[in-house]
Structure formats: structure tokens, C-alpha cells
Amino acid sequence: MEALISLLIGVLTAGGVYLCLRSHTFPVVLGLTLLSYAVNLFLFMMGRLVIGQPPIISADASGYADPIPQALVLTAIVISFAMTAFIIVLALKARTEMGNDHVDGKDVS
Numbered sequence: 001m002e003a004l005i006s007l008l009i010g011v012l013t014a015g016g017v018y019l020c021l022r023s024h025t026f027p028v029v030l031g032l033t034l035l036s037y038a039v040n041l042f043l044f045m046m047g048r049l050v051i052g053q054p055p056i057i058s059a060d061a062s063g064y065a066d067p068i069p070q071a072l073v074l075t076a077i078v079i080s081f082a083m084t085a086f087i088i089v090l091a092l093k094a095r096t097e098m099g100n101d102h103v104d105g106k107d108v109s
Contacts, residue, residue: 005045012038025091025101029084036080040073047072 012034019031047069055067095101 002045005041009038009041009045012041023102023104025087025094025103028103029087029091032087033080033084036076036084040076040080043069043073043076 016031016034016038019027019034022028022031047066049069050063050065053063053065054061055065055070057064091101
């Protein structure tokens with residue numbers, strides 16, 4: 001299972017980097033979204049997800065779930081949503097001012 005998750009994180013990261021290097025703004029936004037998914041999945045896997053355990057250490061509990069990765073991923077989801085919204089607004093503003101959707105501002109035909 002670890003190999004499958006590692007492969008999935010690698011594919012998401014590779015796809016995100018590839019799309020971030022494109023010259024149009026929409027693939028760049030999709031690439032940043034894929035990279036944020038890869039980071040969230042990585043954070044979850046580093047936190048050793050435990051199912052059915054309490055998130056707090058207590059004397060009568062046999063084990064516990066670490067709440068830090070869950071809090072980090074929740075925060076990362078909110079931040080990535082805000083950054084995606086900002087990048088889309090920035091791309092729309094650049095398109096209206098420059099007349100194209102190229103990242104470098106040049107019209108390559």
C-alpha cells in the first residue's frame with residue numbers, strides 16, 4: 001500500500017510540475033492544484049493515519065490518532081483554495097489588460 005501511495009504522490013507531483021511549466025494560465029492553475037493535492041496526501045501519509053482511535057492521549061486508550069497532520073491538511077486546503085481563487089482573479093486581470101492568456105505576456109502564434 002505504501003508503494004501505491006508513493007506512486008500516486010509522485011504522479012501528482014510530476015503532473016503538477018509539468019502543468020506549472022506550461023505557457024498558458026489555465027494549465028498553471030491546474031498544476032498548482034495538483035501540487036497542493038500531492039502535498040496534502042504527503043502530509044496525511046507522514047502522519048500515520050489511524051482509524052477508530054481517539055485524537056487525544058488518555059490513560060484508558062490503547063492508542064491515539066495524531067491530530068497534527070489532520071490540522072495541517074485542513075489548513076492547507078483552506079490556503080490552497082484561497083491561493084487558487086487569487087491566481088484565477090490575477091489571470092483574468094492579466095488577460096483583460098494584455099489580451100492573451102500567456103504566462104510571460106507574449107503572444108506566441
